[in-house]
Amino acid sequence: MNFRHWVILLPLIAALLSCSGASGDKPGKKHTITIAGSTSVMPFTEKLAEHFMVDHKNFVIDVQGGGSTAGIQAVINNTVQIGMSSRQLKDDEKRLNTITICYDGIAVVVHPDNPVGEMDLDRIRQIFSGHISNWRQLGWVDRRIDAVSREEGSGTRGAFEGLVMKDKEIDDGTMVQDSNGSVKEVVATDPYAIGYISMGLVDKKVKPIAIAGVKPSIKTIKSGRYKLVRPFLYVTNGELDPRSRRFVDYVLSKEGQKILRNEGLVGFYD
Amino acid sequence: MIDRTVLKERFVKWVLVAFALSSLLFLFLIFIFILAEGLPLFLKVGLNKIIFGMKWAPTKGHFGIFPMIISSFLVTIGALVIGAPLGLSCAIYLSEYAGKRTRMLLKPAIELLAGIPSVVFGFLGVIYIVPLVRNYLGGSGFSLISTCLVLGVMILPTIISISFDALVSVPRTYREGSAAMGATKWQTIYKVIIPSAKSGILASFILGMGRAIGETMAVIMIAGNALKIPTSILDPLRTLTGNIALELAYATGDHRLGLFSTGVVLMVIIMILNYIANFGIKRKIAK
Numbered sequence: 001m002n003f004r005h006w007v008i009l010l011p012l013i014a015a016l017l018s019c020s021g022a023s024g025d026k027p028g029k030k031h032t033i034t035i036a037g038s039t040s041v042m043p044f045t046e047k048l049a050e051h052f053m054v055d056h057k058n059f060v061i062d063v064q065g066g067g068s069t070a071g072i073q074a075v076i077n078n079t080v081q082i083g084m085s086s087r088q089l090k091d092d093e094k095r096l097n098t099i100t101i102c103y104d105g106i107a108v109v110v111h112p113d114n115p116v117g118e119m120d121l122d123r124i125r126q127i128f129s130g131h132i133s134n135w136r137q138l139g140w141v142d143r144r145i146d147a148v149s150r151e152e153g154s155g156t157r158g159a160f161e162g163l164v165m166k167d168k169e170i171d172d173g174t175m176v177q178d179s180n181g182s183v184k185e186v187v188a189t190d191p192y193a194i195g196y197i198s199m200g201l202v203d204k205k206v207k208p209i210a211i212a213g214v215k216p217s218i219k220t221i222k223s224g225r226y227k228l229v230r231p232f233l234y235v236t237n238g239e240l241d242p243r244s245r246r247f248v249d250y251v252l253s254k255e256g257q258k259i260l261r262n263e264g265l266v267g268f269y270d
Numbered sequence: 271m272i273d274r275t276v277l278k279e280r281f282v283k284w285v286l287v288a289f290a291l292s293s294l295l296f297l298f299l300i301f302i303f304i305l306a307e308g309l310p311l312f313l314k315v316g317l318n319k320i321i322f323g324m325k326w327a328p329t330k331g332h333f334g335i336f337p338m339i340i341s342s343f344l345v346t347i348g349a350l351v352i353g354a355p356l357g358l359s360c361a362i363y364l365s366e367y368a369g370k371r372t373r374m375l376l377k378p379a380i381e382l383l384a385g386i387p388s389v390v391f392g393f394l395g396v397i398y399i400v401p402l403v404r405n406y407l408g409g410s411g412f413s414l415i416s417t418c419l420v421l422g423v424m425i426l427p428t429i430i431s432i433s434f435d436a437l438v439s440v441p442r443t444y445r446e447g448s449a450a451m452g453a454t455k456w457q458t459i460y461k462v463i464i465p466s467a468k469s470g471i472l473a474s475f476i477l478g479m480g481r482a483i484g485e486t487m488a489v490i491m492i493a494g495n496a497l498k499i500p501t502s503i504l505d506p507l508r509t510l511t512g513n514i515a516l517e518l519a520y521a522t523g524d525h526r527l528g529l530f531s532t533g534v535v536l537m538v539i540i541m542i543l544n545y546i547a548n549f550g551i552k553r554k555i556a557k
Contacts (some may be wrong), residue, residue: 173505178517
């Protein structure tokens with residue numbers, strides 16, 4: 001373990017200690033579960049944790065961000081009980097247990113005024129790799145395409161690269177925004193923009209593109225016809241202790257899945 | 271009794287010294303930490319490949335920040351092109367033409383401008399300037415020109431207040447002498463006052479540059495953050511500061527170190543600018 005790891009881990013350890021310190025006031029009463037990782041999964045986990053803690057007063061659930069990779073690292077080092085990941089595990093991480101809590105669709109979105117409503121994956125790949133750069137090539141006005149991507153390291157970008165770009169690279173001239181929300185804001189205001197965001201965030205301000213004729217929706221994802229889907233994972237090192245297991249069971253229960261569904265994610269009971 | 275007073279005096283003095291030095295200590299610590307985190311990558315990848323590398327893809331092992339260095343300078347120069355004439359004109363008006371009452375109104379207003387958080391500038395830029403540029407000039411609106419416009423306004427307070435101080439400190443006798451020669455007010459300003467306040471005005475421009483190059487939040491919101499060197503004023507671009515703030519949240523391993531290396535380069539640039547402003551130019555004023 002080198003210095004760099006410690007810089008990442010120390011705050012986590014400190015957070016863990018401070019939490020167990022707080023629970024130490026009433027010994028044996030509070031049980032703390034620390035969860036860290038993907039910032040895409042974090043808001044949903046926070047919501048689930050809030051609901052869970054209402055009914056289970058003796059639990060304290062501490063949810064932190066840091067990104068998928070940092071979360072997985074923290075699980076490996078046993079600094080957290082559960083890691084959150086919005087990408088599949090890499091080969092050297094495969095020995096960890098994964099629990100899929102739900103699925104998230106990635107929607108390719110354009111401005112509502114844009115008449116282009118359908119593309120295939122090849123087209124999208126060509127747009128983001130810079131090979132198609134004018135809307136005229138897609139049968140619309142003679143205007144440059146303002147493609148918007150996410151920053152390096154983002155789980156959404158990682159999933160988009162894996163599902164759409166494959167071996168091609170996202171062009172350097174592509175704009176970059178640092179959150180799903182900012183990408184959506186750019187697409188909602190710029191009629192010539194195209195971007196990709198988490199399906200749960202799609203509303204009237206942007207128009208999702210049908211990919212090879214299939215619009216992203218809970219239904220098309222469930223039936224397997226919409227292909228841009230990534231799992232949201234909980235990652236654990238070996239078997240979970242029984243009490244942390246109760247939280248995971250809650251997340252996978254009908255009640256927990258309903259909360260996720262209300263957030264626009266695809267659960268198991270839809 | 272006297273001993274106790276002396277002791278107390280001494281104690282107070284040392285406490286104050288300790289506090290005064292602590293700010294220096296912070297600077298030193300920041301310096302050490304950025305270097306400790308940023309330098310290893312320079313050794314591993316090579317200085318050339320980072321500073322002159324054209325490709326930034328840290329998760330794939332490319333750490334080139336040359337386009338961002340160029341973009342940072344383009345944005346800074348653009349901001350100066352917009353901010354310098356505006357700021358200098360304002361400073362000249364304030365020091366030479368404005369009456370006491372106007373000055374009392376304008377000075378606090380400019381100080382208020384300095385206090386507006388940069389995220390507010392960024393927000394206004396996204397809501398108003400970006401669509402304006404998109405509709406009337408073309409492109410996506412997230413561009414070099416939008417960024418320069420917003421930064422140009424943001425550096426105004428720095429330029430105005432330092433230029434103003436330089437202009438005001440030109441001795442009264444210069445003005446009187448010029449007037450005695452029959453020069454008009456503008457001739458006096460143009461031929462006498464500005465030349466003698468030149469070093470202070472230049473220092474204000476350079477400090478304004480430092481502010482522009484270090485600005486982050488507003489730039490991320492408006493610049494579009496594309497990784498290419500912009501080929502027109504309507505192209506999006508990414509600055510050094512933007513790169514750090516944009517990617518820090520998810521960065522691990524070498525990616526994280528790459529961002530610290532970006533920080534090292536930024537720190538060196540800002541140190542050079544500050545050095546020029548403080549020692550190269552201000553010293554001349556003293557003479």
